[in-house]
Amino acid sequence: MLRLGIVGCGSIAGYIASLARLNRGVRLTACCDRSEESGRAFARKHKIPTFYGAYEEILNDSSVDALYIATPHHLHYPMLKAAIQAGKPVWCEKPITRTLEEGLEIVKLANDAGIKVGVNYQYRYDAGCYALAMAARSGAMGEILYGRCNVAWKRGPDYFTNSPWHARLEQSGGGTLLTQGSHLLDLLLWACASPPRAATGMITRRKFHEVEVEDLAQGTIALESGAFIQISSAMIAATERPAEIELYGSEATALYGEQLLRPRLRFLGKHVRQARPPGKSPVSLSRSLEGFRAWIVEDRPYLIPARESLAALAAVEAIYQSAREKAQVAVQQLIE
Numbered sequence: 001m002l003r004l005g006i007v008g009c010g011s012i013a014g015y016i017a018s019l020a021r022l023n024r025g026v027r028l029t030a031c032c033d034r035s036e037e038s039g040r041a042f043a044r045k046h047k048i049p050t051f052y053g054a055y056e057e058i059l060n061d062s063s064v065d066a067l068y069i070a071t072p073h074h075l076h077y078p079m080l081k082a083a084i085q086a087g088k089p090v091w092c093e094k095p096i097t098r099t100l101e102e103g104l105e106i107v108k109l110a111n112d113a114g115i116k117v118g119v120n121y122q123y124r125y126d127a128g129c130y131a132l133a134m135a136a137r138s139g140a141m142g143e144i145l146y147g148r149c150n151v152a153w154k155r156g157p158d159y160f161t162n163s164p165w166h167a168r169l170e171q172s173g174g175g176t177l178l179t180q181g182s183h184l185l186d187l188l189l190w191a192c193a194s195p196p197r198a199a200t201g202m203i204t205r206r207k208f209h210e211v212e213v214e215d216l217a218q219g220t221i222a223l224e225s226g227a228f229i230q231i232s233s234a235m236i237a238a239t240e241r242p243a244e245i246e247l248y249g250s251e252a253t254a255l256y257g258e259q260l261l262r263p264r265l266r267f268l269g270k271h272v273r274q275a276r277p278p279g280k281s282p283v284s285l286s287r288s289l290e291g292f293r294a295w296i297v298e299d300r301p302y303l304i305p306a307r308e309s310l311a312a313l314a315a316v317e318a319i320y321q322s323a324r325e326k327a328q329v330a331v332q333q334l335i336e
C-alpha cells in the first residue's frame with residue numbers, strides 16, 4: 001500500500017485523486033493547498049482525512065509515504081528539494097522544474113540522497129505511444145530517420161484566469177511548448193533513444209496577446225543519431241485535435257493519434273508487433289500512477305525517473321533560446 005499525499009489540489013490533482021481512489025494499492029492520506037477553502041473542499045470530495053495549508057506540515061506527516069506534487073511550475077524546484085531533504089519520494093507533475101539547471105540539481109540531490117523522484121509524462125504509459133516507442137527502440141522499424149508531432153490543442157481565456165500562473169513567465173517557465181508540447185517531445189526523444197544536439201525554433205502569441213508566454217511554438221531538433229524531430233505545439237486551435245505523431249524508420253513508418261481509451265497506432269511498410277505498457281488500466285494517467293506506486297512499494301522500474309525527463313526539458317530550453325536569438329543553438333548536454 002502506498003500512502004500518498006497530494007500537494008496542490010488544483011485541476012490535474014482532481015483527476016489523479018479520482019484515479020487513485022480506484023487503485024487498491026494507493027491510499028490518499030493527506031493533501032495540501034495554499035487555498036484553505038478549495039483545499040478543504042478537495043479533501044472532502046475525495047475523502048482525504050487530513051488537510052494542510054502549509055507544505056512543511058505535509059512533509060512532516062508520518063502517514064504520508066510519498067508526495068504527488070501538482071503545483072505551479074516555479075514551486076516544483078523548492079518543493080522537490082525540501083521533499084528530498086525530508087526523505088520523502090515524489091511523483092512530480094511535468095515539467096520537473098522550470099529550467100534545466102534546476103532539474104539537474106534535483107536529479108543530483110535525489111541520487112545523492114537515494115530518494116526516488118518520478119515525473120508524470122504519462123504519454124509513456126499510453127498504449128499507442130508505448131508501442132511506438134518500443135518498436136522504435138527495439139530496431140523493429142529499422143534506423144529512425146525522422147519524426148514529428150503535432151499538438152493542436154485549445155485553451156480558452158479561463159485557462160489563464162483560473163490559474164494566473166499559466167500567464168506568467170517567471171512562474172510557468174514557458175507556454176504551450178513547455179506545458180503541453182513537452183509531453184510529446186518527451187515521447188519522441190524516448191522513442192528515438194538518441195540525445196538532442198542542436199535546435200532551431202520559433203515561438204509567438206497569435207491569440208492570447210495579454211499573457212507573457214507563447215501560445216504557438218514550432219521547433220526542429222537534430223539528434224546525435226542524425227535523425228531530425230519536429231514539434232508543432234499550440235493552444236489556439238479553434239477545434240482541438242488529438243495529439244499526433246509520425247515516426248519514419250528505414251523499414252517502417254509509425255502513425256499515432258491520441259484517443260482516450262483506444263489510441264490509434266498503425267505501422268506502414270512492415271508488420272510490427274505492438275508491445276503493451278505495464279499496468280492494466282486503459283487510462284495512461286492511471287497506469288503512470290500505478291507505475292509510480294509499483295516503483296516505490298515493489299521497486300519495479302518506473303518509466304520516467306527524474307533523470308529521464310531532462311532531455312525534453314533541455315530540448316524545450318534550446319528551442320526557446322533559438323527563438324530568442326533567431327539562430328540554431330546547441331542543446332545543453334546531459335552528462336551520463
Ligand SMILES: NC(=O)c1ccc[n+]([C@@H]2O[C@H](COP(=O)([O-])OP(=O)(O)OC[C@H]3O[C@@H](n4cnc5c(N)ncnc54)[C@H](O)[C@@H]3O)[C@@H](O)[C@H]2O)c1
Nearest residue numbers: 008009010011012013032033034035070071072093094163
Ligand atoms: N500530466 C498532465 O497531463 C497534466 C495536465 C495538467 C497539468 N499538469 C501539470 O500539473 C501541475 C499543476 O497544474 P494544474 O493545471 O493542476 O494547475 P492549477 O492551477 O489548477 O492547480 C495548482 C494548485 O496548486 C496550488 N498551490 C499554489 N501554490 C501552492 C503552495 N505554495 N502550496 C500548496 N499548493 C499551492 C493552487 O492553489 C492550486 O490549487 C503543473 O505542473 C502542470 O504542468 C499535468
